[in-house]
Amino acid sequence: MARSIDDAVAALADRADATALAGGTWIMRAPIRREPPIRFCVGLTRIPELNAVDISASEIRIGACVTHARLVSALAGVRGCEGLVTAAGSAANPAVRQMATIGGNLCASAFPASDLAPSLLSLDAEVELSGPGGDERLPVGRFLERRGSLEPGILLTAVVIPRRALKSGHARLPLRKAGDYPVAIVSMTAELRGDGAVEDIRVTVGSVEASPRRWTQLEQALLGRRLDPNGAYDLAQAEAHIFTGRDGVDAPGWYRVQVLPALARRAAQAVLAGP
């Protein structure tokens, strides 16, 4: 168990077979995924900075070892974070949410069904990395592209969310009420004018393709209009063809794409229901 970020970076850089261990909920399933056995872990959860949540007027800074359950309690009622709270509070099941961390969720590289990743993308979040070569800050989207090929010894230390006058929502479709990975996800973050028209908007789609991504065509279509859930459904139906759903044991690819308009409607409803 490392006691500081420097100790963890050094221990990970020291051994080629070392793996960072946060909540362990992804790592514990490595044998099911037929991955090579893990021989040496560097535990991160006792590093104080990685467990902090700091909310200031300009940003929210979340340590990498903050769990899903803690995200829910720390961010409940924080304006703009409604979608992230829904994502953290509805992922997996209560036992997993007590252990699974935000850093582990973003670093689990071949995991397409993350709830936090599309939500953080829609909030324009950034991540901070520490490694033998120094520190780096980059947008979540760029990190997701790079995460499969990070050099040994690189740790994700924090997620930083800029604070703006936003409302956000997160809509997910699991096949059962709890415990399943979501078949598809739509996260939406919008800045609305006094007349309800969309001033700025991010719509992201998760679990449909290998990695979450922004649905810029739908964002363009919604911009400047009054945000209306049924209108969002119609516009999403016209733009859903840009996704190529991944086939999985839980659902075929075409089904993931087919449910997107309904999820766009639910995400818009969640945005409008926010404070």
Ligand SMILES: Cc1cc2nc3c(=O)[nH]c(=O)nc-3n(C[C@H](O)[C@H](O)[C@H](O)COP(=O)(O)OP(=O)(O)OC[C@H]3O[C@@H](n4cnc5c(N)ncnc54)[C@H](O)[C@@H]3O)c2cc1C
């Ligand atoms: C039954 C079940 C249901 C689930 N359902 C959902 C769901 O509905 N939605 C969802 O989003 N997720 C779901 N998950 C996945 C879960 O969210 C992830 O397993 C979890 O977020 C991983 O976090 P962890 O802290 O346990 O990571 P770990 O298992 O400790 O680590 C995961 C990976 O990240 C690396 N890592 C961890 N922390 C860092 C760091 N700070 N820096 C660098 N590398 C790091 C590890 O080396 C490892 O490769 C489910 C999991 C289970 C077991």
